[in-house]
Amino acid sequence: MQHTKAGEPQILIDLSTAIIGTDAGTLQCRLVDDGDDAQPRRLPFGPFVPDQHRTMEIGLRQWVGEQVGVELGHVEQLYTFADRGRQHTTPGAPHVVSVGYLALTNQTGRQTRAWRDIYSFFPWEDWREGEPSMLADIIYPALDSWLAQHSERRESARLAFGRDGLAWGEEYVLERYELLYEAGLVAEAFADGRENAAPTPAVPGEPLQLDHRRILATAVGRLRAKLKYRPVIFDLMPLTFTLTQLQHTAETVLGVGLHKQNFRRLVEKSGFVEATGKMSKSRGRPAELFRFRHQERSERPLAGLRVSPGRLRPSDPSP
């Protein structure tokens, strides 16, 4: 049995949570407003203290409660990041490992400036209006010039960005971000002291502190993937909603447009929703209001919302 010898550097575990919600066609993430003039740039996070936290989830709920006070629906562990040099560690300080969590909420919070549009951190991820022009204009040229020196990463890049013939896989959010980081094209690469990174990032998209943009990318990727086989989308919805609202939420998360009639057919057949009998009032014909059938969550655990974006189409404008 081999265990740490005394004198080795201490390990500290940070619990960081990406809290995701949607509002008016935007995919939002709750950051912490530390009160100064600067833009909020960090996720709620804090150390895992085994004496106080029987489980890590209890710990994270404490930090979320203290720092942002958002009510959490679905919570899941994402990944544990421990690479040296990705946390701006100062020498001598304990090594920081971060355990990232994804949390969903249906609380819409435009009220505070700490709710930020996730696509401002990953502008290349929003294909609802078609392929973002920045891909062809900025990202691909920059990436290609890096790939010229790193041909061993060619295939990964091809897969992640769905280039020459491959389809854009909306769930490869982390893979894309990591590739841009590796290539020195995002601000964090410079902050972490990577030599190939320029002080001014080549690619648009706001940075976050520490490895928080990485954790957020993991969260969005996981959420997009999970949407297709588990009914997690309902954790983002209010108690009652129209099918169009549900579709807009799905499109906002996935970053692509969906075929309206087929989406409706899919959802109705899934058994996850039931009509309330009430109607919504908006501009055109009133829509029926539905609610999530909680019992179904267990009765059809595998079904989920298997939305297939079909050929990418611009989504209809949000109401």
Next chain:
Amino acid sequence: MQHTKAGEPQILIDLSTAIIGTDAGTLQCRLVDDGDDAQPRRLPFGPFVPDQHRTMEIGLRQWVGEQVGVELGHVEQLYTFADRGRQHTTPGAPHVVSVGYLALTNQTGRQTRAWRDIYSFFPWEDWREGEPSMLADIIYPALDSWLAQHSERRESARLAFGRDGLAWGEEYVLERYELLYEAGLVAEAFADGRENAAPTPAVPGEPLQLDHRRILATAVGRLRAKLKYRPVIFDLMPLTFTLTQLQHTAETVLGVGLHKQNFRRLVEKSGFVEATGKMSKSRGRPAELFRFRHQERSERPLAGLRVSPGRLRPSDPSP
């Protein structure tokens, strides 16, 4: 910014790896033979030492190399377990957090007694010969009597074990094990000092040290799920193989029988394999030997092997 104050108990991270392979119709896991007379009962594991390990994967590869020397194919992080009381911690000792990894190998290793049949730890998971009778005979009665006191866990149990009307979901391996643990029906529950656990476990299935059976359950569950959407099965296969061998491997992992003709159609259409032109010789008609097309791994990343077990059938006997 909140970080650990001095004097708090130290945290130690263990990297534990479930190395999985198949051999002659068995699903195997590599344990560590510590040389004494006792059965091997632990996964290869060791501490994450940030000074020596730039990443956790480097650390795990060191421990695997030193303790079992198996060559690893696909490696992936599973989950980070940190609940108090699941690691037999002695008071005062540092709190142990374990990061579990799954590794696949095509090395078949009957040579050492340290390769163990995974279904000896989870005998209720092997449905290749139909539903194991122990479920109806032992597990369900025991579980039900616990559920009588814990009705809030009823739905989870229903989902995990696919009872009254629900289908058996082969990927819920961890959920099933955790429920049995919670109910005090497996040996580790007693070892961890849970009050509702009997010294002699109610349910068959060998225990492992520490939380290693939990990690192994996570590994099998993840592998079963992943088989359906990524071509990981080929990391378990030799360089060339017949489609029947491939099917047997899939059945061994999933623990269910599959429809032969449809499996063949699925695999051929997927583009993941190509014929070598050579033939295998066995008892009946010779079968064509195939190899995995590595290029396809990136060309069709989403396809995977979407095997659907159909109505459970006994699988054909292994050659």
Next chain:
DNA sequence: CCATTTATGCTCAAATTGAGTATAATATCA
């Protein structure tokens, strides 16, 4: 009343899936 907007119903062909039946190519054994 008419144009506009949004919601919902319905059709239709293509592709996929689930479950067989039929046939081919080998080994084994009486």
Next chain:
DNA sequence: TGATATTATACTCAATTTGAGCATAAATGG
């Protein structure tokens, strides 16, 4: 040697699911 067992592979067929689009309904604002 020829029948039999064994394994592999080809092909069929109906049911279901998917992708795409057309048509109609119910509201609103002039």
